[in-house]
Amino acid sequence: MNVFAVIMAGGVGSRFWPRSREKSPKQLLKIFDEKTLIQNTADRLQGFVEYKNIFIVTNKLQKEEISKQLPEIPNENILEEPFGRNTAAAIGLASVLIQMIDPKAIIVVLPADHIIRDKDIFQAALQRAVGFAYKKSGLVTIGIPPTRPETGYGYIQIDENELEENIFKVLTFAEKPNYETALSFVSSGDFLWNSGMFVWKAETILSEITLHMPELAMALKKIAFVSGTPRFERVLLEEYGQLRSISIDYGIMEKSHKVFLLKGKFTWSDVGSWEEVYQLSNKDKNDNSIVGKVYTDKTSDSYIYSPGKFTAVIGLDNVIVINTEDALLVCKRENAQEVKKVVDYIKLNKLNDYL
Amino acid sequence: MNVFAVIMAGGVGSRFWPRSREKSPKQLLKIFDEKTLIQNTADRLQGFVEYKNIFIVTNKLQKEEISKQLPEIPNENILEEPFGRNTAAAIGLASVLIQMIDPKAIIVVLPADHIIRDKDIFQAALQRAVGFAYKKSGLVTIGIPPTRPETGYGYIQIDENELEENIFKVLTFAEKPNYETALSFVSSGDFLWNSGMFVWKAETILSEITLHMPELAMALKKIAFVSGTPRFERVLLEEYGQLRSISIDYGIMEKSHKVFLLKGKFTWSDVGSWEEVYQLSNKDKNDNSIVGKVYTDKTSDSYIYSPGKFTAVIGLDNVIVINTEDALLVCKRENAQEVKKVVDYIKLNKLNDYL
Numbered sequence: 001m002n003v004f005a006v007i008m009a010g011g012v013g014s015r016f017w018p019r020s021r022e023k024s025p026k027q028l029l030k031i032f033d034e035k036t037l038i039q040n041t042a043d044r045l046q047g048f049v050e051y052k053n054i055f056i057v058t059n060k061l062q063k064e065e066i067s068k069q070l071p072e073i074p075n076e077n078i079l080e081e082p083f084g085r086n087t088a089a090a091i092g093l094a095s096v097l098i099q100m101i102d103p104k105a106i107i108v109v110l111p112a113d114h115i116i117r118d119k120d121i122f123q124a125a126l127q128r129a130v131g132f133a134y135k136k137s138g139l140v141t142i143g144i145p146p147t148r149p150e151t152g153y154g155y156i157q158i159d160e161n162e163l164e165e166n167i168f169k170v171l172t173f174a175e176k177p178n179y180e181t182a183l184s185f186v187s188s189g190d191f192l193w194n195s196g197m198f199v200w201k202a203e204t205i206l207s208e209i210t211l212h213m214p215e216l217a218m219a220l221k222k223i224a225f226v227s228g229t230p231r232f233e234r235v236l237l238e239e240y241g242q243l244r245s246i247s248i249d250y251g252i253m254e255k256s257h258k259v260f261l262l263k264g265k266f267t268w269s270d271v272g273s274w275e276e277v278y279q280l281s282n283k284d285k286n287d288n289s290i291v292g293k294v295y296t297d298k299t300s301d302s303y304i305y306s307p308g309k310f311t312a313v314i315g316l317d318n319v320i321v322i323n324t325e326d327a328l329l330v331c332k333r334e335n336a337q338e339v340k341k342v343v344d345y346i347k348l349n350k351l352n353d354y355l
Numbered sequence: 356m357n358v359f360a361v362i363m364a365g366g367v368g369s370r371f372w373p374r375s376r377e378k379s380p381k382q383l384l385k386i387f388d389e390k391t392l393i394q395n396t397a398d399r400l401q402g403f404v405e406y407k408n409i410f411i412v413t414n415k416l417q418k419e420e421i422s423k424q425l426p427e428i429p430n431e432n433i434l435e436e437p438f439g440r441n442t443a444a445a446i447g448l449a450s451v452l453i454q455m456i457d458p459k460a461i462i463v464v465l466p467a468d469h470i471i472r473d474k475d476i477f478q479a480a481l482q483r484a485v486g487f488a489y490k491k492s493g494l495v496t497i498g499i500p501p502t503r504p505e506t507g508y509g510y511i512q513i514d515e516n517e518l519e520e521n522i523f524k525v526l527t528f529a530e531k532p533n534y535e536t537a538l539s540f541v542s543s544g545d546f547l548w549n550s551g552m553f554v555w556k557a558e559t560i561l562s563e564i565t566l567h568m569p570e571l572a573m574a575l576k577k578i579a580f581v582s583g584t585p586r587f588e589r590v591l592l593e594e595y596g597q598l599r600s601i602s603i604d605y606g607i608m609e610k611s612h613k614v615f616l617l618k619g620k621f622t623w624s625d626v627g628s629w630e631e632v633y634q635l636s637n638k639d640k641n642d643n644s645i646v647g648k649v650y651t652d653k654t655s656d657s658y659i660y661s662p663g664k665f666t667a668v669i670g671l672d673n674v675i676v677i678n679t680e681d682a683l684l685v686c687k688r689e690n691a692q693e694v695k696k697v698v699d700y701i702k703l704n705k706l707n708d709y710l
Contacts, residue, residue, distance in 0.1 A: 321683075
């Protein structure tokens, strides 16, 4: 039984503007240490999945940089989608290609841009999910026990009956809730955060795609048929052009009757905003987290990033300051989610240099 | 009777960091419009003092830029002090050189970096000060009726007896007061802001220097003696090296018995901080004053300057953001006076690129 990994690296990460740009989205940035998030993601699999079995799904803009950041991963494993068509297509594409290599493959699907602190607990969880997926031919999703009423995450409701230690049948998937709903989810005890991490056999996910997304299944068959031939790129382009943009949650997980959840008991975050970066970063005695050449006075509880230029912050608290080569963000921490509106503004006004 | 002007342009303006630098202090910056403050100062004299009669006292770092900004002023009128020795020396130097050109010269002394909004009222005031200084051989200082208990300005107390319309005998000079003292000054009615503008005959100020600062008078004599010869620069360096650093207020005005005050009834500010720039600038409907490529959301009562880079400000009020090529200031407006501490920090840490 060979374990493969599919790292999903298509995100554009507008909430990390001005550090994240089209060509350097969140997963390609060094946010917490000297490695980028995607390098951390690959490192975290070491000892569990061989480099030659790691696949990455990304796009034209990011492929070169990903190859550079992860030279150990064979270049042909870095799949370039012609258009972003959401997670169902991306996972489907990687799955058919992996199945051609090994029809019995087990696949672990991981977002490229999350952080997980406890590698050993993480790998032990994957190991159990792999075993369960193999044995029961199920779709196993990793759920994270919620620690706060987060409105930025999706939730998964589980059946109270524990099938195996930490493994449950899934009842429903819930979209990002409002605050009151999130509060009731957290207090109920049977809702977990949807981490976007999945484990299954290639044949299981592909047969579920055939069942619930027959058009995608047909497209994937055509693509697989020309794999390794000069026609591959053209067929991929044609087929992708006709696909609808559907998430794996909506397209498969919410419809399938084979969905299970493994409770992941490791420190996890999807690092969805600068606020979360602040929360997860080391802080000084004023509760500031500072990167670069920075002077502060009467300033506390703030995240200040200024690796190139000199930055002085005076008399402010609870702010985020991101000072890059050509663009600057100054934002109250509580407004961190609204950074993506800046990117909308930049697009609308065609200020493409800052995109 | 020839009127001369001496524009004092030696300031380093650390309160305007990061726009003001050693090589580009406040007076050389475009703060409010398309002209720099020193250009505005020279413009304000047009029709009252001929360009050939305008002298500027500055230093090596600034001289070239001043020549460039004010090409109408003869290059030999731009005097370069070898060291900054405060206003008494600077005014003395210009005065001896002007007196050699015209022994009967009347001199108007003006800081290079103030703003005055009403040119006609300003020139009418100068005209009256010139007439009085000529007639009475007095030292006339321009005082500004205070509009608030400003602690950043010096004050001048006048005798209640009005000698001529708006002209009074000066009783005392007061240093920058604390808030309570400033409040009592403003409510008393006989204290005015010290604008640093003076009008006198060259012979009057030089004889007062002889009386109250004999060492300076001796140095000036030696310098004047070699004026126009190849020895000038060396003697200037030697003599300046031995001078003490004393302001004209402390060295002469507080000691002289010939000091008068003319009430200047024009809009005046020494623009001493970014807060004052904000106060004096045009504002939009959110009471923001914005220069450059700036996105704001939930932001009000702020001054945001970002001519080169793109800046986004979200969820903040009453802040100053100054985003320059290589350095950034983010400061609560109420802390604007503390910007000079950044410059101290930069000096202490020898971060000379940002000085």
